[in-house]
Amino acid sequence: MAEQTPSARRFLATLRSGDAAEMRALLASDRWLREQVDEPWGYFDAPALVEASSRGDADMMRVLVEAGADVNARSGWEPGGSGVLDSERVELWVKEWCADGTPVMTEVFNDFRLRGLTVDAHAAANLGDLAMLRRLIDERPDCVNERGRDGASPLHMARTPAIVDVLVDSGADVDMRDIDHGATPAQWAIDEPAVCTRLIERGATPDIYVACALGDIAIADRVLADNPDALRSRSNYGPHMDGRPPGGHMYIYRMGVGMRPLPFASTRSHDEFVEELLERASPAEQLIYAAWTGDRARTMALVDANPGLVASLATDESRAISDAAWNNNCEGVALMLEVGFPVDARGDDSGTPLDRAAVRGYADIVEVLLGHTPSLEVTNDFGGTPLGGAIWGAANFRDPNGNYARTVDLLAAVEANLNRREDDGQTHLDRAVASDRDDVAQALQRHGGLRSSELPGRPLG
CATH class of the missing domain: 1.25.40.20 (Ankyrin repeat-containing domain)
Known part of the structure; x- marks a missing residue:
């Protein structure tokens, strides 16, 4: 190539x-x-x-x-x-919007138009250009449900409530799901309250996350009436989804993997709404919310009032500690451990909290977890141990918020089988060197990590 x-x-x-x-x-x-x-x-x-x-x-x-x-x-x-x-970086193209909603375009946009840049219905919706969108619909009415980026419709790209109105008035399907993320226009607009609200007003089907984003208890009650277990959803699992989209549901990009409705609602400063929603939640979901948000007083009160609550958590509830680790929620992980959440609870890809934190390079969480004697040998769905996950993450995930060298330092210091060979004969150090992660390689070497060529038996290659 x-x-x-x-x-x-x-x-x-x-x-x-x-x-x-x-x-x-x-x-x-x-x-x-x-x-x-x-x-x-x-x-x-x-x-x-x-x-x-x-x-x-x-x-x-x-x-x-x-x-x-x-x-x-x-x-x-x-x-x-x-x-x-x-591009969602609409500031490239629009300098500002006039009072009537007309966009004032940037020099870059005007230059590219002179070079032949074509504006289609998806682009007009993304730019908030009502006049252009109306012209395009007049020329070809069926463009309102055409698929573009990610298999999405123009309504998925709607920048303003007025754009929503034009598209819906012209026959746009308010609940059409894109191909890549399996999400509706309202779900795409979860971070745009005005657009999301207008979509619901125009007939879009809400879900529990939409209710949480808007702080609307009436919508929440409507959703819960249809799906009583909706509060047990995760961003990548629940009744808001339709199958398993190839690119993962849009919510994992908007709020992170494993985010549950109540913790998500807390990020939107809807305090009164959250308290009302908590009244509708099970003790387990109340506990997960309290621990996830670092509310120690509420967490301890729930544990005291419900003896045996933590021990009775279902697997899709106890996994919240793994999801918290993946989302770099160190305070939440520590509080969950304190009240007895299982240190090796499995989350996505059958990863334990230690595995999930290691893949992201979240060294502070790894350090907290190591204080509770987690398994170092349990493997995820790909056959990787937590140390292997850290090395894979350093090479491939490369989370900018992660400290992979410190993560590997912590794990290598307690790894019982630091130089074991993988199925292809490579050691952890081989993989670190191959990925040009000198910081990770040096951490392994500090604890005795070796290349396959330095070990007895079959050399690599």
């Missing part, structure tokens, strides 16, 4: 560094790169211009276009490709 050549690697590194001057010099000196500028270099088979737009990098976009990049190029993502106007 082109990405494996030295020129390609330099191109990608420059693209992601945001160094527009370096990119200009690179493209000026390399004809082959100029000829390949529209190839699927980026994530999700995106051309460089689309990837730059996803980061809101206007300077990089100008350089790429000046070098010949196609302003209408789209990613090759199978559920539905993205173009530059599908």
